[in-house]
Amino acid sequence: MDSRLRALAEQLDAHLISRREFLRRSAVVTGGTAAGLHVLGSMAQAQGPKLRVWLFKSYVTAGNDILAKQVEAWAAEHKVQVEFDWATFGDREQKFVAAIEAGNPPDMAEMNIYGPMRYKAALRDVSKVATDLAKAKGGLLPFAERAMQSDGKFVGVGRYSMTTVFFIRKDIMEAKGLKVPKVYDPDVVEFAKKAQDPAKDLFGFGQTLNRSDDGDGFMSNILWDYGGGVFDKDGKPAIGTTFLKQNTAALQFAVDTIKKYGIQPPGVMGWTDVSNNEAYMAGKLVTTNNGASLYYAMVSKKHELAPKTTLVLTPGGPAGSFVGSSCYNWAIFHKSAKAELCEDLIRYVEDEKRFAEYIQVSVGQAGPVYKGRVDNPYWKSDPNFDAILQNILRSVNIGYPGPMTPAAAEVQGQKILTDMAGRVVVGGLSPEAALKEAHARIEEIHKIRGKA
Numbered sequence: 001m002d003s004r005l006r007a008l009a010e011q012l013d014a015h016l017i018s019r020r021e022f023l024r025r026s027a028v029v030t031g032g033t034a035a036g037l038h039v040l041g042s043m044a045q046a047q048g049p050k051l052r053v054w055l056f057k058s059y060v061t062a063g064n065d066i067l068a069k070q071v072e073a074w075a076a077e078h079k080v081q082v083e084f085d086w087a088t089f090g091d092r093e094q095k096f097v098a099a100i101e102a103g104n105p106p107d108m109a110e111m112n113i114y115g116p117m118r119y120k121a122a123l124r125d126v127s128k129v130a131t132d133l134a135k136a137k138g139g140l141l142p143f144a145e146r147a148m149q150s151d152g153k154f155v156g157v158g159r160y161s162m163t164t165v166f167f168i169r170k171d172i173m174e175a176k177g178l179k180v181p182k183v184y185d186p187d188v189v190e191f192a193k194k195a196q197d198p199a200k201d202l203f204g205f206g207q208t209l210n211r212s213d214d215g216d217g218f219m220s221n222i223l224w225d226y227g228g229g230v231f232d233k234d235g236k237p238a239i240g241t242t243f244l245k246q247n248t249a250a251l252q253f254a255v256d257t258i259k260k261y262g263i264q265p266p267g268v269m270g271w272t273d274v275s276n277n278e279a280y281m282a283g284k285l286v287t288t289n290n291g292a293s294l295y296y297a298m299v300s301k302k303h304e305l306a307p308k309t310t311l312v313l314t315p316g317g318p319a320g321s322f323v324g325s326s327c328y329n330w331a332i333f334h335k336s337a338k339a340e341l342c343e344d345l346i347r348y349v350e351d352e353k354r355f356a357e358y359i360q361v362s363v364g365q366a367g368p369v370y371k372g373r374v375d376n377p378y379w380k381s382d383p384n385f386d387a388i389l390q391n392i393l394r395s396v397n398i399g400y401p402g403p404m405t406p407a408a409a410e411v412q413g414q415k416i417l418t419d420m421a422g423r424v425v426v427g428g429l430s431p432e433a434a435l436k437e438a439h440a441r442i443e444e445i446h447k448i449r450g451k452a
Helices: 002-013 019-030 040-044 061-078 092-101 129-134 140-150 170-175 184-195 214-223 244-259 275-281 294-301 338-350 352-362 385-393 406-413 415-424 431-449
Strands: 050-056 081-087 110-112 156-160 167-168 287-290 309-312 328-331
Touching: 040 406, 050 061, 050 338, 050 352, 061 081, 061 338, 061 352, 110 338, 129 156, 129 338, 140 156, 167 170, 167 294, 167 385, 170 184, 170 309, 184 244, 214 244, 214 415, 244 415, 244 431, 275 287, 275 294, 287 294, 294 309, 309 385, 328 338, 338 352, 406 431, 415 431
Parallel strands: 050 081, 050 110
Antiparallel strands: 110 328, 156 328, 167 287, 167 309
16 A cells, blocks of 8 residues: 555544545545545445445546445445445456456456456356346346346346437537537538637547547447448358448548548547547537536536537437447456345445435436436436437447347457557558458457357
């Protein structure tokens, strides 16, 4: 432990500082959020069984704090020591892979949509708690139910959906007399050209194709928009064969936003998941694709651009408008000897009163994966929430137009689509060559993980 963090811990033990003050100071020491430390639960709770819990550290920091508080309350009630760890967009998959390979995973974890399918060999059957919760909440939405099951068993318990929507500077759109774009080409391209002013460091569109959840989600969507995809309807690799023509057009468009049309900022291929959020809030973007975390950041900080922003459905392409939604979920590892405690904790935090507490601070991020949560009045409390809800309800699963398989999850986990785009933008390959190169990688994955 860092010496400064150890000193803070000693002050906490001596009751010289409050726990919340410890959180605040330690966040400064570590560079994390107020909820981003992995030793807090075990330090704060009385002696008892220890439970290792990995949570997702999202950009919606108030949600992180609420979840941490709820887990700690459960731990105090059950006299359990909870050892937290927080995984981010940038390190989540690497941490899971390393822990599983080392034979030292946590007892339970909050995963994204492809976690259960990707790591199912290391996960317990959670069908009892999953079906109990789903029944009480009106059933899972179809894309979430597909993602949580493998071989007829649940290996994940649905929590919420974080989806992408299209952010537009409403004030600029109205000042320029423009309309909401429905398709990327030509609508978004022409919209961006007319709305931007590169001389003032204002660009019409901000969308990295770099390794990130943002980039990977966009590449999945744009392939579908052009009538292509990674897999065919039978779940066989088709990115560089059956769908080569459609995918070539889609990839070419994505590259052209950077290299031909001049509507993206310089250096966009070096962006991470937070970069477009920062650029938008700095007034450097007119449009961008992002989850609700960007809206949360503006609303929670009373940012001047919050009332000047409109959220709309994700634009489409020649084949229609497609979007994939996430399903964050709870999973329990086989290695855990405390499965009953894990299930009890899941039931506790997914209680509707506690989830309502979480959703109220999420500013649109915690979208429904249960049918019973779709009609929550919360989704009518802000006009910008409608696009979030509608994108979730019309979403398709990873692997579309085929089934969601471990191979499809592995492709997402390895960021093969953004690697493919990078090979064109940075590596100088033709779109066709990059697609065939990606196809070869996906064939290897399919041989190993086709349905396994």
